[in-house]
Structures are given as C-alpha cells and as structure tokens.
Amino acid sequence: MPLAAIIQGTPIWVWVLLVYLLSRGFKAMNSGTAPLSKLAIVPLVFTAWGILHLITDPLAGWSSVLVWVVGALAGIAAGVFIASRTRFIVDPVANTVMLPGSMLPLVLIVITFAAKFWLGVELATATSLAALGGYVLLSAAVSGVVAGVFAGRFLTYWKAMNARRVIQACSQHA
Template sequence: MSFQDILLGTPTWVWVLLAVLVSRGMKAMKSGTAPLSKLGIVPAVFAVWGLLHVLSDPAAGWDTALMWVAGGALGVGVGAAIARKSGLTVDRMARTVTLPGSAVPLALILLTFAMKFWIGFELATAAHIGVDSTFIVLNGLVSGIVAGIFAGRFLIYWLALRPTAEPVLERA
C-alpha cells in the first residue's frame, strides 16, 4: 500500500479533526488569555474521541475500557503536574486563565494523532490482527492517557479559578 493510498483511504473527518486540533495546538504556542470554557475544548474532544472508541468498537471490551480508565488516571496526574509548572495566572473576576506559550499541547496532539492513526491503520489493514488484538487495548490506553493529560491540565485551571476563602473576621 502506497503513502498516497493511505492518505486517500483515510476518512475526511480524520483530516478535519487533525486540522482543528493542530490549530488549537498552534494557538497554545503563543501566550494568551482564554475563558475556562474555551480551555475545555481540547480535553472534551480527546475524552469524547476515546470514549467513542471504547463504546462503539465491537472488539473493545472491558479490558479496553479498564485500560482507558487506568491511562486516564495516569494522564490526569501527568497533566496536573505539567499545568502546575506552566506559570499560569488567573483572573477570577473575568473567569479567565492566562497561559504562557508552550509547545506541549501541540506535541501531545501530534503524538496522539500519530499513535491513533498508526493503530487505526494496523487494525484496518493487517489481516493478522484479530478481534482480540492488543492493538485495540493499546488504543484504549493511549486514548486514556492523552485524555487524562488534557483533563489534568484543565482540572488545575479550574481549581485555580475557584474563589479564595474569605478571611474570617475575628471578634473584638
């Protein structure tokens, strides 16, 4: 199978999704301020993408779902650690987060896309890969880790925007 066959055989929605995600990743390379709701787009896309795989693939079973959950838990920890070190600032009144530019989101997006594309290609073209393939479970794990990383980052943004505790006035 030629490279051209691979490109032409890929559904259009995959390329549209890649364009949207790369666009978001490129925007993340520049520092900027955004409302929390906008920062939730990429985590939501990766969570839905992963869950759709787990729920819609007839070959995905409990093992795939458990790997997605385990990968998600691991990813949340990694994403939270990344976000804590990012140097973010928040404006609680405007409910916005200011982030310094970073190539991390774009790198995660490209790595995830490449992994999922490769796994999908293998599942679609390799006759030797059966229904009970470890590729399906691996896809669940990769999806969970990446969804978790983006969710962990989002969690830190959300936690940073919580109102601070009001000081307790002492009685005179």
C-alpha cells in the same frame, strides 16, 4: 498498503479534526488569555474521541475500557504535574486563565494524532485476531493517557480558579 491509499481511505472528519487540533496547538505556542470554558474543548475532544472508539469498536471490551480508565488516571496525574509547574494566572471575575506559550500541547497533539492514525491503519489492515486485540488495547491506552493529560491540565486551572474565588469571597466578607 501504499500511503496514497491510506490517505484516500481516511474519512474527511479525521482531516478536519487534525486541522482544528493543530490550530489549537499552534495557538498554545503563544502566551495568551482564554476563557476557562474554551480550555475545556481539547480535553473534551480527546475524551469523546476515546470513548467513541471504545463504544464503536466491536473488539473493544471491558479490558479496553479498563485500560482506557487506567491510562486516563495516569494521564490526569501527569497533566496535573505538568500544569502545576507552569506559571499561569486565573481571573475569577472574567473567568479566564492567562497561560504562557508552550509547545507541549502541540507536541502532545501531533504525537497523539500520529499514534491514533497509525493504530487506525493497523486496526484496519491487521489480519490476525491477536494483533487486533493488542492494537485495540494499545489504542485505548494512548487515548486514555492523552485525554487524561489534557483533562489534568484543565482540572488544575479549574481548581485554581475555584480557590481564587473562595479567597476573593472571604476577603470581601472580612
């Protein structure tokens, strides 16, 4: 299938999502402070995208759900590992997190979008049922891992925020 046909056949919402995700990735390259709630957006977007695919794809069955969950758990572990090795500062009073600039979110976003886009094209053009089943499972794995990585990073910031709140509360009562 020609590239022009693939691009023209892609729904507008996919391009809007790409622009939004790229803007978040470029913003993450600069250090800055963000509300904890805002840091939840990208994990929620990738989780919702993955779950929506599992719900709407007629070929996605329990095996796809299982692959997504296993991928998400592996991704969470990786996200926690990555975030715990990053210097970040939480402010429980302002409910913000100060993060150093990093290319990692942008790289993850680009790789994920490219993989999901490629898989979407393959799913739309595959002629073999076996190939379709393999692409559905691969898509579930990619989706779960990426959602998990972003969720694991967010979980690390959330846990640090709550730990800091407990320490502050104990020090105020002492």
